[in-house]
Amino acid sequence: MESGGALFAGLQPNHLLAPSRNATSVFPPFFSDKRSSSFHSLRVQRQVNFASSIVKVGSHVRRDATLSDTYISETSELADIDWDNLGFGFQPTDYMYVMKSTKGGFFSKGELQRFGNIELNPSAGVLNYGQGLFEGLKAYRKQDGSILLFRPEENALRMQMGAERMCMHAPTVEQFIEGVKIAVLANKRWVPPTGKGSLYIRPLLMGSGAVLGLAPAPEYTFLIYVCPVGNYFKEGLAPINLVVETEVHRATPGGTGGVKTIGNYAAVLKAQTAAKAKGYTDVLYLDSIHKKYLEEVSSCNLFIVKGNTILTPAVKGTILPGITRKSIIDVACSQGFQVEERLVSVEELLDADEVFCTGTAVVVSPVGSVTYHGERVTYGNNGVGIVSQQLYTSLTRLQMGLTEDKMNWTMELK
């Protein structure tokens, strides 16, 4: 295990505000105990770290995830960071939520642990055979201090679908949402002030049990960490430049493109890195059979606008069913657009009025240009189309609690 010193060093600015159970105050006596053998002191260190870094979340915790008063007060102040310059990078926070499955495949005894490195058996299914899934959602702080989650049950269901595909055990929808609530409330001081960004929530599911021959792991770990992120586009919407990839494919029929499994992402790094080196923002993938129908970008879905019609590739197993995608379709329909989910060809892309991508991180990201076989097509209004702008504003206002949530998509945490 990584030394607690290193772990908490990363949290230096915060630990001044942190509770007495902060292990930094516990470590020095053990480190200076010269009478112990190094083996013994290591063991003690580990036990102390374990004991001091876990906050039990027992079954008495109600579904609305109210934590004890002392606990809430520890986390009520805002973290001491530069909220005006939040980017999209990793920032350690205070706690992570961890829950393991038992033999029968049921998850139980979820608990908060101090954010830090985790221990894994080198033979863990996730490390050897890629049995891993991730999710991503955001929490926004409203002006009245309450915190809003956006459609967390959709992420829970998608993780279950992914788990089914990858032969993994998954938490129930209730367990998933409870874990998310607990992780967010425990790290409340990391939820950016209204208008400065959001708390990105990253649930992971991994085969943590040991396997040697290829087989599903016997045990799974569900872990949630959170990280404050800025609004993706600080100065309003900034258009991105995509290149259509004609050689590499992100997904194939019958494969795993439709689930958020970790291996799908390492597999696109090469094409993405090459595209970035040539000045493009990201890669647009085509279907692997005909090599002419649009699929999606490395981590977001694609939409094209033509007149009053909005087209997006239908979800048929090779495209990730984005929750932003689904929400944008509903918002666009409610605003009178005709939305079609079907095969969309490269020709239609090159002939579009507007193109945009959707995903939790960006919400809506307008596409300024697309390059296909060396030919660059740009889109009007400097790449920030009116429809993209309008849909971005509608959805983000709803997510931030600035407009009435008629869809019943947001979930409020107190």
Ligand SMILES: *Cc1c(COP(=O)(O)O)cnc(C)c1O
């Ligand atoms: C996560 C993801 C998306 C977007 O999904 P959201 O639920 O909208 O965040 C789109 N494509 C891929 C490949 C993804 O991994």
